[in-house]
Amino acid sequence: MNRENFIRGISILFKTEWTALKLAVDMQWGGHDSEDKRDWLINVIAEYFDKNGKGTDVDDLETILNQIMSDEFNTLLEDDSAYQISQDLIKMYNECKSSTMEEDEKMDIDNSTTPSKLSNRPIIDDDGFTLVTRRK
Numbered sequence: 270m271n272r273e274n275f276i277r278g279i280s281i282l283f284k285t286e287w288t289a290l291k292l293a294v295d296m297q298w299g300g301h302d303s304e305d306k307r308d309w310l311i312n313v314i315a316e317y318f319d320k321n322g323k324g325t326d327v328d329d330l331e332t333i334l335n336q337i338m339s340d341e342f343n344t345l346l347e348d349d350s351a352y353q354i355s356q357d358l359i360k361m362y363n364e365c366k367s368s369t370m371e372e373d374e375k376m377d378i379d380n381s382t383t384p385s386k387l388s389n390r391p392i393i394d395d396d397g398f399t400l401v402t403r404r405k
Contacts, residue, residue, distance in 0.1 A: 275318070275365040279311050282357060289350050293342040306341045313337070318362050325362065330355035 283290055284307070294303045317333065318325055334351040338344045 271365050271369045272315070272319075274368075275362060276311065276315050278361045278365070279314055279358065282354065282361070283307055283311055286357070287350060287354050289338065289344065289346055289348070290342075293338065293344050298344055299342040303342065310337055310341070314358065318358075323363070323366070325359055327352070327355045327359055330358060 285291065290307060290310075293299060294307050297303045299306045313333075314330075317330070331352045334354060335346055338346055338351065
């Protein structure tokens with residue numbers, strides 16, 4: 270799992286895409302430390318995914334987001350934005366998880382070309398002649 274990319278994604282989602290949270294922070298509905306509360310929320314969500322991983326439930330995540338918006342920003346969401354954001358978070362998590370697996374697979378393939386395998390290959394010089402070596 271590429272945690273840095275996931276946290277960066279949460280940050281972008283919360284700072285630019287989630288209109289309700291952006292408005293709550295811009296209007297300081299959470300007080301003068303609204304930006305700090307948003308940043309804290311980013312970490313809370315990242316830690317929640319660390320604990321639950323692929324077992325994260327969209328409804329549980331929606332409940333957490335609604336509760337934090339209510340408690341920290343005095344905002345009662347009457348739209349389904351917390352649910353939409355929850356879906357986006359789960360999708361983003363799964364994408365970060367699978368892209369890391371692909372990178373691991375690529376590394377395994379790259380690591381399979383070990384020096385011992387390379388030494389079994391013939392050495393060909395610029396003129397096209399193959400270097401003959403003694404077997405040990």
